[in-house]
Amino acid sequence: MIDTTDEKPTMEEYFKRGAFIIAMLLLFVATFQLYFSMENIIETWLEHEYISIFRAFYNLGVLLICVYLIKLYIVKR
Numbered sequence: 001m002i003d004t005t006d007e008k009p010t011m012e013e014y015f016k017r018g019a020f021i022i023a024m025l026l027l028f029v030a031t032f033q034l035y036f037s038m039e040n041i042i043e044t045w046l047e048h049e050y051i052s053i054f055r056a057f058y059n060l061g062v063l064l065i066c067v068y069l070i071k072l073y074i075v076k077r
Helices: 011-045 050-074
Strands: none
Touching: 011 050
């Protein structure tokens, strides 16, 4: 969103932007932790010969979700 007025941002706008950035960073960290925790769960719960198969499906699912979200973001713009 482009600000077409010549007004300077207020403290409230700076606070909202800062809160948004912090929330996005926390989301990024939580996403990576969830990904690696799921990898550990696969190793713990499954038999050795099935681990690579489940990892492949898990990584494929993550890849498809990421591509879908990127597509939504690009199409929205």
